[in-house]
Structure formats: C-alpha cells, structure tokens
Amino acid sequence: MNFDDLNEIKEKLELCEKLGIKNLILEPKDDVQNISLEFKRIIKNITKINIYYRHTLKPDNLQDFKKRIKRFNNYPEILSVETSNKDIQIHAVRDSRVDLISFSHPEMIKTLTNGVISLAKQNNSFIELSLSSIMVKNRSIQSKNFRYLYRFIYKVRNLKANYILSGDFNELFDIRHPRALISICYTLLDIPLAEIKRAFKENPVRLLKKIEKRQNNAILENGVKLIK
Amino acid sequence: MVKIERQRYIIFQILKEEIFQIDQQEILRSIWQSIWRYFGMREANKTGLWLLELGEDYGIIRCSNVTKEVVLTALALIKEVKSKNVIISPIKTSGTIKAIKKIKNLKNK
Numbered sequence: 284m285n286f287d288d289l290n291e292i293k294e295k296l297e298l299c300e301k302l303g304i305k306n307l308i309l310e311p312k313d314d315v316q317n318i319s320l321e322f323k324r325i326i327k328n329i330t331k332i333n334i335y336y337r338h339t340l341k342p343d344n345l346q347d348f349k350k351r352i353k354r355f356n357n358y359p360e361i362l363s364v365e366t367s368n369k370d371i372q373i374h375a376v377r378d379s380r381v382d383l384i385s386f387s388h389p390e391m392i393k394t395l396t397n398g399v400i401s402l403a404k405q406n407n408s409f410i411e412l413s414l415s416s417i418m419v420k421n422r423s424i425q426s427k428n429f430r431y432l433y434r435f436i437y438k439v440r441n442l443k444a445n446y447i448l449s450g451d452f453n454e455l456f457d458i459r460h461p462r463a464l465i466s467i468c469y470t471l472l473d474i475p476l477a478e479i480k481r482a483f484k485e486n487p488v489r490l491l492k493k494i495e496k497r498q499n500n501a502i503l504e505n506g507v508k509l510i511k
Numbered sequence: 512m513v514k515i516e517r518q519r520y521i522i523f524q525i526l527k528e529e530i531f532q533i534d535q536q537e538i539l540r541s542i543w544q545s546i547w548r549y550f551g552m553r554e555a556n557k558t559g560l561w562l563l564e565l566g567e568d569y570g571i572i573r574c575s576n577v578t579k580e581v582v583l584t585a586l587a588l589i590k591e592v593k594s595k596n597v598i599i600s601p602i603k604t605s606g607t608i609k610a611i612k613k614i615k616n617l618k619n620k
Contacts, residue, residue, distance in 0.1 A: 463600060470581055
C-alpha cells in the first residue's frame with residue numbers, strides 16, 4: 284500500500300471491514316523502514332480491524348542484502364525478504380532477523396528450491412506464498428499460475444516446512460475473505476482443510492508471537508526466559 | 512451403504528463497484544459460468560444449485576453438502592457481473608434455511 288495516500292488505505296480498509304476481515308498486515312509500497320506512531324494512530328482511528336505491519340526487503344544482490352539487513356536488529360514489525368536470487372534466499376532464511384521469505388510473483392515462486400524450504404524448516408522461519416496470481420483475468424495465465432502454486436505448495440508441504448498463504452491482492456476488487464480463499468485452496472489446490480487453516484490462521488499467529496517475543500528482553504532465546 | 516445427500520444453504524453478500532441492479536438470471540449465469548470454468552461438467556452436475564432469494568446486496572443459494580466447497584470457490588472466483596467489478600463473498604453456510612434467515616435478519620438490523 285502507498286502509505287502517503289490515506290484515501291486509498293481508507294478505501295481498502297472499508298472494503299475489508301465489509302467483507303468481515305478481522306486482522307490485516309499492511310506493507311508500505313516504498314522503502315519505509317520505520318512506520319511512525321502517528322500513522323499507526325491514524326489507521327487505528329479509521330478502522331476496527333486489528334492492523335499489523337511488515338516491511339519487505341527486495342535486495343538487488345547479496346552485498347546489498349548484507350548492508351541493508353544491519354539496520355533491522357530487533358525490528359518491531361514483521362521483516363520479510365523477497366528475491367529471486369537463490370544466494371540471497373539462502374542467506375535470508377538462515378538469518379534470525381528475517382521472519383518471512385516471500386514468494387508473491389509466479390516468476391519468483393519458480394525459484395523456490397528444496398534447499399531453501401528445508402533451511403526454513405530448520406531455522407523456524409516461514410515461507411510466504413501469495414494467492415494474488417489466481418485472480419488474473421486471462422484464463423491460460425490463470426491456469427498456469429494455479430499449476431505453479433500447486434507444484435510449489437506441494438513441495439513445501441512435502442518437506443513439512445512452515446508456510447503462510449496470503450492474499451496480497453493489488454486490485455481493490457480482487458480482495459477476498461480468508462474463508463473464501465480456504466475454499467479455493469481446498470478445491471483447486473488439493474490441500475487438506477486442516478492444513479490450509481494452519482497456513483491461514485495458526486502460522487500467522489505463531490509469526491506474530493515470534494515478533495512479540497523478540498521485543499521482550501526477558502526472553503533470551505527460544506524456550507529460555509529470564510525470571511527476575 | 513449409500514449416504515443420503517443433504518442440502519446446504521449459503522448466504523452471500525454482493526459488493527459492487529458501482530450502483531447497478533443484478534437480477535436472478537444474471538447472478539445464476541455468473542455462478543454457473545464460474546462452476547463450469549473451474550470444475551467442468553463433472554462437478555457441475557452434482558451441485559444441485561438453486562437460488563432461493565436475491566436482495567439488493569445479498570443472496571441465498573441452496574446446494575448439495577458434497578459440493579459445498581465447490582460452490583463457495585465458484586462464488587469467490589466471480590469477478591464481474593454485467594462487465595462490472597463485484598465481490599460475491601460467502602457469509603455463512605448452514606444445514607437449515609431457518610438459521611440462514613436468522614443471519615439475514617441480523618444483517619438487516
């Protein structure tokens with residue numbers, strides 16, 4: 284979303300409210316690292332939906348990634364990395380500062396390898412696959428996109444990694460309620476209902492808890508809490 | 512033993528980009544087109560689709576319990592009616608029309 288255009292945000296939030304969506308993660312279009320408290324307050328006044336924020340890094344090369352990631356120590360929001368470069372993907376998935384490896388575009392999904400998936404599993408980070416490509420009007424492109432999603436979701440499921448399915452729709456009237464997206468995944472992508480619910484509901488909650496823990500100084504590492 | 516097929520009632524809301532009237536024929540045509548496009552004859556003949564009610568911004572359909580998810584998917588994947596952008600978003604599914612009518616009344620309040 285363009286964080287400078289409040290009308291656009293308002294329009295999208297109103298539609299989400301009408302659809303009955305209760306939780307949303309917003310992402311700035313531009314390279315905005317810190318989202319101001321003032322902005323968050325304005326958004327809170329506009330809508331009743333629980334809003335969370337994320338930042339997506341789109342580095343050009345490995346050096347660029349290493350340079351930019353330094354600014355994100357103890358980052359209070361969700362930090363994701365989106366790239367088609369396999370070296371960056373491997374570095375990002377190993378980095379504890381990165382919460383999500385995002386694959387939103389079909390061309391990008393094609394670069395997802397078994398190595399990245401198993402590293403994501405080992406490091407307890409999440410893989411994000413976007414469903415935005417299924418709302419394309421062109422039938423042949425749409426069926427191709429379904430095929431890509433089917434193949435790579437199957438790959439991730441096979442390796443038992445943590446994954447999140449997101450909407451990430453660009454157009455206003457492409458937005459759908461998560462329950463409708465669950466039906467689409469169940470019928471057209473052949474994923475069992477329990478697993479889809481995990482990808483839509485439980486895994487995002489786990490991700491948010493991870494961010495919360497990161498902000499808590501008493502938690503030294505996973506499973507170790509300092510009691511005073 | 513053959514399982515008896517039951518019915519499911521689905522209430523959905525219609526969100527339109529512009530204000531325009533949608534009649535029963537148009538909404539049914541869109542739903543059938545969507546079912547045909549994504550599932551073909553194999554699923555289409557099992558759905559037992561029936562439009563029970565259509566209001567300004569909501570509708571109630573009946574389908575078979577076996578193809579409930581198919582119908583929900585078809586509804587979600589409808590993007591246009593009369594070449595205008597719409598969202599057809601399922602609100603609730605129930606086994607009885609009474610429960611669906613209750614939700615409709617709550618929505619109207």
